[in-house]
Every structure is written in C-alpha cells, then in structure tokens.
Amino acid sequence: MSTSTLPGAFRLDGARALVTGASRGIGRACALALAAAGADVALTxxxxxxxxGAAKEAEEHGVRAVALAADLAGPGAPSDVVDRAAAALGGLDVVLHNAGVLPTAADGSPVLVPFQHSTQEDWEYVIALNLNVTAELCRAAHPHLAASGRASLILMSSASGVMGTPLLDAYAATKAAQISLARSLGVGWAREGIRVNAVCPGWITTDMTGFASGTEAFSNWLMAHVPQGRWGSPEDVAGAVLFLASPASALVTAQALVLDGGLSTPDGGLAAIPKPPSPFAA
Ligand SMILES: NC(=O)c1ccc[n+]([C@@H]2O[C@H](COP(=O)([O-])OP(=O)(O)OC[C@H]3O[C@@H](n4cnc5c(N)ncnc54)[C@H](OP(=O)(O)O)[C@@H]3O)[C@@H](O)[C@H]2O)c1
Structure with a gap:
C-alpha cells in the first residue's frame, strides 16, 4: 500500500459486515459508517x-442491508444470527459485536449499587448477555471469518474494562473479559487472516447512558472527570470502528483501542480540572 492510496484503505467496498445491537446508539452509527464506506451490512x-429503519438508511449508500431481528439472549441465538448473516451476505469479512447491557431493574433503569449490595441475579444477567453471548458469537463467526482472508472481528468493550468502575462492577468485569478475549483471539487467529480488536469507549450519549446525561448535576460531575470535558457521540465511536474494520489497520490486532477523552488516564490532579461536589456524597 503506498501513501497516496492510503485514504482508499479506509474503504470497505465489497466487504460483508455483521453488526449486533444495530437498532440504535453506537451500533446503529457503526453500521451506517460501514455502509457509507461501501460494506454490505447485516444488522441485528x-x-x-x-x-x-437503520437498514433502509444504510441502503442509501448503495449497499445491501439486511435486518435480522433476534434476541441474542435466546438459546443458540448468537450462532443462528451469525449463520443467517453469512447466508444472507454470502460470507462475512467484518463482525462488530456491539450489543451489550447494564444491570437493569424491572422499570428499565440501570442498577447502580455497591457490589456488596448487588444480587447474584444481576451479575448473571450481565455475564450472560455481555460475556456468554460474546463467546458463542465469536466461536460461530470463526469459520466465516477464516474463509474471508481479510477478516476483522471487533468487540465493543468499554473504558470501564480498563479501570475500576464501582457501582457497575459486573458490567466492568464483562468489558475487561472482552478485552482479554480480543487479545487471545487476535493472537490465536492471526495466521488465519483474522484480526481481533476491542474498542473501549468512555461516556457516549445513547439510551444506555440517558440516566446520567439527562441529569445536569450528574452529567457535569461526570464530565469534570473527562479531560476533554465532553460526552462522546456514537459517531466518535464509529470512526474508530471504521478504522479497525478496514485495511487501514491491517497490522493492528489483539489491541484495545480506548476512546474516552482521556478519562482512563490519571493526571495526578496536575491538570487542575475543577471538580464539582460528588452526587454520591451522602
Ligand atoms: N454508551 C456508552 O457510554 C458506552 C460506553 C462504553 C461502551 N459501551 C458499549 O457499547 C455497546 C452499545 O451501547 P449503547 O450505548 O449504544 O447502548 P444502547 O443504546 O442501549 O443500545 C444497545 C443495543 O444492543 C441491543 N441489545 C440489547 N440487548 C439485546 C439482546 N438481548 N439481543 C439483541 N440485541 C440486544 C439493543 O437493541 P434492542 O433493544 O432493539 O434489542 C441496542 O441496539 C454496548 O456493548 C455498551 O456496553 C457504551
């Protein structure tokens, strides 16, 4: 690849991509970015x-887009979705596994409690969806990606996977595990032409974080801990995903790409960013 053709290396013309959690938020933005770069996409x-709606918008880029509705928590659902996507697109070159959840109460709000007050039921719900589904989906994707010759598997982890995240301990544990899996598979599958990486966003404005972005005091306090001082957008994440999906990142595998505005990098207080009082103070 010469430097003059490098910008074209961000294109994905003719690639076949599966995106999970593509109905809204980060997954939807990533699916549309892959389509804009020329990939046919299966959305689930x-x-x-x-x-x-997302598939229709993807088609406006002149690519094929297939909507595969499925609950990934169902028995065998991750394997089934992968095989259906591969059948619909004629193979798979890119898999972005993005679907994920916080522990959730019956009213749909996130459960934010100290670990000692959390329940085993909440733990198992998050482990099942965020980790067990990831394992089954990666295993199912392997034969399709191995047949590609230019494959990229991307796991949507989180900055919470690289730092301590009290109140969201189970969630953070699954995100750390996804980074570990991306590293192991990236190394293990390298000779089969499959790159595997994790993406670790910080605070991104989506439905998942509405509990925090929608409350001014909470949002201001959280952003005081982000050196860039702002929420990320789903499109901020899509840029990183596009890079990892495309030949522009041909030598990048087994890595965790953190995009958190500096949140997970301690400054020892030297950046002197003023912090409002904690909403968690009694
Ligand atoms: N937002 C952030 O600040 C942030 C930061 C770091 C990492 N992340 C990670 O980024 C990913 C996407 O998060 P988001 O903020 O975009 O969340 P979101 O707005 O809540 O979207 C989650 C997506 O996952 C799908 N999903 C959830 N449960 C599912 C299930 N059982 N079966 C199939 N699909 C399911 C949802 O679709 P349906 O409801 O239609 O099924 C939706 O498309 C997650 O893995 C999250 O952990 C988010």
Missing part, C-alpha cells in the same frame, strides 16, 4: 422496526 437487535 430485537427491535424489528428500528432495525428496518
């Missing part, structure tokens, strides 16, 4: 109507 999530 539970909400059929939202998926079809």
């Amino acid at each position: 999530a539970r909400s059929g109507a939202a998926l079809h």
Whole structure:
C-alpha cells in the first residue's frame, strides 16, 4: 500500500459486515459508517422496526442491508444470527459485536449499587448477555471469518474494562473479559487472516447512558472527570470502528483501542480540572 492510496484503505467496498445491537446508539452509527464506506451490512437487535429503519438508511449508500431481528439472549441465538448473516451476505469479512447491557431493574433503569449490595441475579444477567453471548458469537463467526482472508472481528468493550468502575462492577468485569478475549483471539487467529480488536469507549450519549446525561448535576460531575470535558457521540465511536474494520489497520490486532477523552488516564490532579461536589456524597 503506498501513501497516496492510503485514504482508499479506509474503504470497505465489497466487504460483508455483521453488526449486533444495530437498532440504535453506537451500533446503529457503526453500521451506517460501514455502509457509507461501501460494506454490505447485516444488522441485528430485537427491535424489528428500528432495525428496518437503520437498514433502509444504510441502503442509501448503495449497499445491501439486511435486518435480522433476534434476541441474542435466546438459546443458540448468537450462532443462528451469525449463520443467517453469512447466508444472507454470502460470507462475512467484518463482525462488530456491539450489543451489550447494564444491570437493569424491572422499570428499565440501570442498577447502580455497591457490589456488596448487588444480587447474584444481576451479575448473571450481565455475564450472560455481555460475556456468554460474546463467546458463542465469536466461536460461530470463526469459520466465516477464516474463509474471508481479510477478516476483522471487533468487540465493543468499554473504558470501564480498563479501570475500576464501582457501582457497575459486573458490567466492568464483562468489558475487561472482552478485552482479554480480543487479545487471545487476535493472537490465536492471526495466521488465519483474522484480526481481533476491542474498542473501549468512555461516556457516549445513547439510551444506555440517558440516566446520567439527562441529569445536569450528574452529567457535569461526570464530565469534570473527562479531560476533554465532553460526552462522546456514537459517531466518535464509529470512526474508530471504521478504522479497525478496514485495511487501514491491517497490522493492528489483539489491541484495545480506548476512546474516552482521556478519562482512563490519571493526571495526578496536575491538570487542575475543577471538580464539582460528588452526587454520591451522602
Ligand atoms: N454508551 C456508552 O457510554 C458506552 C460506553 C462504553 C461502551 N459501551 C458499549 O457499547 C455497546 C452499545 O451501547 P449503547 O450505548 O449504544 O447502548 P444502547 O443504546 O442501549 O443500545 C444497545 C443495543 O444492543 C441491543 N441489545 C440489547 N440487548 C439485546 C439482546 N438481548 N439481543 C439483541 N440485541 C440486544 C439493543 O437493541 P434492542 O433493544 O432493539 O434489542 C441496542 O441496539 C454496548 O456493548 C455498551 O456496553 C457504551
């Protein structure tokens, strides 16, 4: 690849990509970015109507887009979705596994409690969806990606996977495990032409973080801990995903790419960023 052709290395013309959690938020933005770069896309999530809307928007880029509604928590669902996507697109070159959840109460709000007050049920819910689904999906994707010759598997982890995250301990544990899996598979599958990387966003404005971005005091306090001082957008994440999916990152494998505005890098207080009082103070 010469430097003059390098910008073209961010293109994905003719590539076949599966994106999970593509109905909204980060997954939707990533699916649309892959389509804009020329990839045919299979989109999956539970909400059929939202998926079809996203697929229609992807098609405006002149690519094929297939909506596959599925609950990944169902028995065998991750394998089934991978095989259906590969059948629909004629193979898979890119898999972005992005679907993930916080521990969730019956009213849909996130459960933010100190670990000692959390329940085993909450732990198992998050482990099942964020980790067990990831393992099954990666295993199912392997034969399709091995057949590609230019494959990229991307796991949507989190900055919480590289730092201590009290109140979201189970979630953070699954995100750290995804980084570990990306490193192991990236090394283990390298000779089969499969690159595997994790993406670790910080605070991104989506439905998942509405509990924090929608409350001014909480949002201001959180952003005081982000050196860049702002929320990220789903499109900020899509840029990193596009890089990792494309030949522009041909030598990048087994890595965790952190995009958190500096949140996970301690400054020892020397950046002198003023911090408002903690909303967690009694
Ligand atoms: N937002 C952030 O600040 C942030 C930061 C770091 C990492 N992340 C990670 O980024 C990923 C996407 O997060 P987001 O903020 O975009 O969240 P979101 O807005 O809540 O979207 C989650 C996506 O996952 C899908 N999903 C959830 N449960 C599912 C299930 N059982 N079966 C199939 N699909 C399911 C949802 O679709 P349906 O509801 O239609 O099924 C939706 O498309 C997650 O892995 C999250 O951990 C987010």
